[in-house]
Amino acid sequence: MRDQYYEQLDAIVDxxxxxxxxxxxxxxxATKALLEADVQVAESVIDGDKDIDExxxxxxxxxxxxxxxxxxxxxxxxxxVATLRMLADxxxxxxxxxxxxxxxxxxxxxxxxxxxxxxxIVAMAAVADSMIDSASRxxxxxxxxxxxxxxxxxxxxxxxxxDLFRTLLAxxxxxxxxxxxxxxxxxxxxxxxxxxxVSMARRVVYLVTGQLT
Amino acid sequence: MRDQYYEQLDAIVDxxxxxxxxxxxxxxxATKALLEADVQVAESVIDGDKDIDExxxxxxxxxxxxxxxxxxxxxxxxxxVATLRMLADxxxxxxxxxxxxxxxxxxxxxxxxxxxxxxxIVAMAAVADSMIDSASRxxxxxxxxxxxxxxxxxxxxxxxxxDLFRTLLAxxxxxxxxxxxxxxxxxxxxxxxxxxxVSMARRVVYLVTGQLT
Numbered sequence: 001m002r003d004q005y006y007e008q009l010d011a012i013v014d015x016x017x018x019x020x021x022x023x024x025x026x027x028x029x030a031t032k033a034l035l036e037a038d039v040q041v042a043e044s045v046i047d048g049d050k051d052i053d054e055x056x057x058x059x060x061x062x063x064x065x066x067x068x069x070x071x072x073x074x075x076x077x078x079x080x081v082a083t084l085r086m087l088a089d090x091x092x093x094x095x096x097x098x099x100x101x102x103x104x105x106x107x108x109x110x111x112x113x114x115x116x117x118x119x120x121i122v123a124m125a126a127v128a129d130s131m132i133d134s135a136s137r138x139x140x141x142x143x144x145x146x147x148x149x150x151x152x153x154x155x156x157x158x159x160x161x162x163d164l165f166r167t168l169l170a171x172x173x174x175x176x177x178x179x180x181x182x183x184x185x186x187x188x189x190x191x192x193x194x195x196x197x198v199s200m201a202r203r204v205v206y207l208v209t210g211q212l213t
Numbered sequence: 214m215r216d217q218y219y220e221q222l223d224a225i226v227d228x229x230x231x232x233x234x235x236x237x238x239x240x241x242x243a244t245k246a247l248l249e250a251d252v253q254v255a256e257s258v259i260d261g262d263k264d265i266d267e268x269x270x271x272x273x274x275x276x277x278x279x280x281x282x283x284x285x286x287x288x289x290x291x292x293x294v295a296t297l298r299m300l301a302d303x304x305x306x307x308x309x310x311x312x313x314x315x316x317x318x319x320x321x322x323x324x325x326x327x328x329x330x331x332x333x334i335v336a337m338a339a340v341a342d343s344m345i346d347s348a349s350r351x352x353x354x355x356x357x358x359x360x361x362x363x364x365x366x367x368x369x370x371x372x373x374x375x376d377l378f379r380t381l382l383a384x385x386x387x388x389x390x391x392x393x394x395x396x397x398x399x400x401x402x403x404x405x406x407x408x409x410x411v412s413m414a415r416r417v418v419y420l421v422t423g424q425l426t
Binding site: 067068077178180 | 298393
């Protein structure tokens with residue numbers, strides 16, 4: 001009975017890690033759509049979000065079923081509750097990649113990001129990608145030490161977002177209002193994607209140490 | 214034993230409803246800080262967010278304790294899981310009111326919103342306020358019929374956000390880039406506050422009907 005329980009719990013965590021990989025790919029493709037003004041890639045991110053939603057709901061149902069049938073206590077219970085919270089994070093990260101793809105699509109055939117800001121967006125996307133990858137490994141291995149690294153990356157993201165805003169609010173900004181608004185929203189979306197990765201890691205830390213950070 | 218369980222569950226739902234009221238007040242005060250450029254009100258929203266975070270964590274702990282000690286099944290289990298998800302919504306709405314208050318504070322002594330856009334922001338804030346109030350009543354009374362009304366308000370919010378963007382992207386916009394970026398972010402924040410109210414209502418609908426909308 002208990003063995004079967006842990007098998008099912010492990011399967012749920014495995015699927016959560018797989019879904020994190022799917023979300024990471026979606027964020028990467030959204031960035032590609034944005035920087036290369038690629039309409040097909042943008043459409044694939046937008047259409048693909050329903051798969052992320054369905055996977056989220058399937059895992060959630062299974063976690064609830066396991067809660068209902070096995071009635072876990074203490075740490076096992078917390079694990080399942082943490083899973084539900086992390087699913088909400090992943091679903092939201094999927095939504096955010098759709099927001100990025102939609103900004104990309106609206107401005108085609110041009111890129112929504114002025115060329116001089118490509119390096120900053122590339123850097124933010126790289127940090128986001130690394131943060132999702134870290135979150136995935138933290139979930140898979142309960143690697144609490146790696147969570148501290150993730151907080152450092154979150155600080156990097158914050159610095160990049162501030163750089164971005166400084167550029168678009170500077171007197172030298174000559175791209176007009178629409179690109180400024182798009183870039184401001186994009187900065188916010190990447191920052192939020194990173195926040196959700198941090199939130200996932202914190203859930204694991206709480207599971208392992210009992211401390212809310 | 215069961216009676217005691219329902220007493221504790223009711224107490225948790227009552228506290229969730231109270232917390233919704235606190236969040237509603239924070240959003241309202243953030244709007245006041247924004248439109249009246251009132252620094253004290255902005256600071257009170259920013260400082261007050263830790264109380265929302267603490268209340269969220271206290272209720273979460275109690276829900277987990279009830280899960281662990283009473284091991285509810287079926288509907289009762291779903292109620293507690295829904296409570297955990299709604300707490301995440303409320304915490305996030307609190308964060309969003311802080312974002313609004315920080316934009317207000319950064320632009321003082323001026324209002325971050327150009328005068329010609331005050332009516333649109335007032336309307337968005339009013340819709341957000343009504344949506345949070347509806348969500349609170351839906352949670353308190355399990356009033357599934359009222360959830361449909363909330364979806365209508367969400368459409369109104371969407372229309373207002375589009376109006377806002379149309380104004381700030383029009384050729385007639387003469388306030389420059391910084392107010393445009395602030396207003397775009399503000400529009401996004403109010404829209405997200407409304408989304409979280411909808412998310413709370415959908416959790417209740419799911420509880421009562423078993424259908425994810």
